[in-house]
Amino acid sequence: MRLLLWSLVVCLRAPAGICGGGVVFTKHPTNQTVSQGKEVRLGCAVEGVSEPDITWMKDGEKLYSTDQVFLTLGEQHWETSHSVKSVQQQDAGQYWCEVEFHGLTFSSRPAWITVEGVPHFIQEPQDVATFPNTPFNLSCAAVGPPEPVEVQWWLGGVREEESRLSPSALHIPGVNSSMKFYCEAKNARGISVSRTGTAYIKVLPEAPVDLQVIWMTDSNVTLSWKPGFSGHSELSTCNVQVVKSKGHRGDLQQEVQVPPHLHVLSFLRSHSNYSARVSCVNEVGASPFSPWLHFSTPESVPSAPPRNLSFDLLERHLSLRWAELQEEELQGKLQAYKLQWILGGELQEPLLFKQNHAQLSGAGRFFNASFQVSACTSVGCGPWSTPVLVLPASVQVQAQRSHIWVGLLLGLLVAVVVGLLLTTVARRREKETHFGSAFKDPGPESSVFFTAARSFNRNASDTQESTLDSLCINSELKNKLQDVLIPENLLTLGHMLGKGEFGSVREAVLKSQDSTIQKVAVKVLKTDITSSGDIEQCLKEAAYMKDFHHPNVIQLIGVSLHRRPGQRLPIPMVVLPFMKHGDLHTFLLLSRLGDQPFDLPQQTLVQFMLDISKGMEYLSSKNIIHRDLAARNCMLHENMVVCVADFGLSKKIYSGDYYRQGSVSKLPVKWIALESLADNVYTTQSDVWAFGVTMWEIMTRGQTPYPGVENSEIYEFLIKGERLKKPSDCRDDIYEIMHSCWSPVPKCRPSFQQLVSQLEALHLNLSPRPPPKEPLLYVNLEGEESGADAGGGAWTPDAEVEAESCSWRVPWQQVEETDWLMPVSGTTLAIGGDYRYIIGPQGAPGDDETAGDVQDEEDTVINL
Incomplete structure (x- = not known):
């Protein structure tokens, strides 16, 4: 069927x-x-x-x-x-x-x-977690065929006397310590043994581990951690304890449901130190706390304006003073106080001050001006203070008496002359609007074009004009510089652009005999250097540049001497052209990593290389070995022409074709040729090697050469035949040129004349591209130990070119604050001005090298 x-x-x-x-x-x-x-x-x-x-x-x-x-x-x-x-x-x-x-x-x-066979298990005993002496049940089930199947239990290594038919459930009245157990299943074919289970006693959990901050803002912090041993019991909550500053305990404790094992701490104070730890809880209780995690919240803009802004209007100066903010109000590290003022209803260029007071020369020009001040951190500036109107003292007293009289008069006539009262109030409001209520929230502000931080007194009768005869230098050097000596009274020094080991670079105004002015850069030797040998070395660099006449080599404008009261030797100052776009390395970095990156086409990059090669060809024809060729020592003019600069390490070859370094000095390790590292021998061919490294810098937009290779490992790296790798977007023909500069045999490297020819041909083959529609943004980078030219038009003298100076800071990295300048471009833009215009209480930079030598001179502010 x-x-x-x-x-x-x-x-x-x-x-x-x-x-x-x-x-x-x-x-x-x-x-x-x-x-x-x-x-x-x-x-x-x-x-x-x-x-x-x-x-x-x-x-x-x-x-x-x-x-x-x-x-x-x-x-x-x-x-x-x-x-x-x-x-x-x-x-x-x-x-x-x-x-x-x-x-x-x-x-x-x-x-x-x-x-048919031995039984197989369809349910095996599972682990159990329990409290001491608490009953629990165990289960075990097995099937054939053949049937029936009997189950025998084993507890703690002891067999239970009674066997049971499958499935079997065993009741345990309770245990005081952990115990192992399993069951045996038996039929006519044989015996099978189950897995071994464990009865655990629940205990306290262990402390959490790996507590860390995974996200942070100025007021919120996200913590994460990993739970420790759970104690055989599921974790239900964790307690997060937070402490602000040292010496306090238990400031804040929050209970967090888990998982997930993370928590957001809210409403924290900006720029403050905190400590946190975590303890987790299971059925038994709480675990010990994890180790303290210490962290600091980032800065924020100040929460309050500076208070008690007051002024003292003297015959020749305007002094301003205001109260410093409390730490909790500042919410960060003070970078500057920003002072803005309104004159005639127009907002003037803002000024930046490091201290809570300032002195401005030319008191008369500030009559009827309204001032406000704001504190600034690296993130930005806080709210503005109440406006203060600058009036002479007599006018203020008269105004106060007038106000009292008007008040009495209004009190007597208030019931009779209501219309006159309204008219008076309207006029008063109009006056207040003119003087105090015209302030608006500051919008984007342009940078001050020039702020003279200190000038030399041209009228001081006791100042003797310094001459080269007052210096202890050889007659040959003195005769060479005699025709380029600039009188001190024609030079007005401005703010600092950068500084190095032996001096600083200042922006300045040079007045010619026909009264025309020219913006220049001035290299000033440090005031504490009194050795005639150091002074002579500084002037030798100037003597080198005097003979240079090439569009791609920096040229000397002149030399000036500043007489120091009580000092035998004057301070030498080397006057150089002002380069608007600063050094090439910083310019390349900002094109890639700046707050507003911009595109540099390959044609422009090759043009940079071509300019440098032409300048080096000219120097080699003059028998000059540069010895420090790098992007940081090439300056970028306003018309985007590159000039080779910084001849602090340069030497002229008087015999033969090489120069041997006879003494230990700080040298740019990652730019030095193989033979120079081995034997301290420098030739034009070693400059060619450095030019190849400079080409690599240009193609990588300012990256540090040999990433991942320490300075101490460079020689071993090169001797093995290793070289800089081809940049990701570099053309093969460009890399071939730079790679030819790194031949281990110096004579096999191309000459600068050959490099000029190769780069000219390469430049012609590249399609031209239209220039950018908007001007390129440039913000200077500068640091105490930086060997780079510190911006704005000149370079730092005697640059630190040791291993540490080859690692350059980028705009977003926080650097340690120098004595005065703020080198972080992000900070500069947040404040709304250029860091080069931060001036001290007397109108001069706080680390002014000549501050102690011209104490009685007046400040001068020049707007070009």
């Missing part, structure tokens, strides 16, 4: 014309019961299909067998089998075979394979 029903199902699933003369299963698989490890074979035969594809199925899944055999029983009659040589419990299940024909699937009757 079952066969008849199965055939009917097959016929119903088959297309018309197949049943009766179509696909018919002549053999079906049969039920089999076998012992574990024995072989089993199932058979299936089908008729009515030419070369059929017979597939075996198990529990609805297709079987992929490599030993399936097909036998021909007759025309369109086939038989196949499926065998398992060593049957296991997982082989037990329902089997059948299928045939596809004309898009339909035909199936045989199913058959069961039953595997």
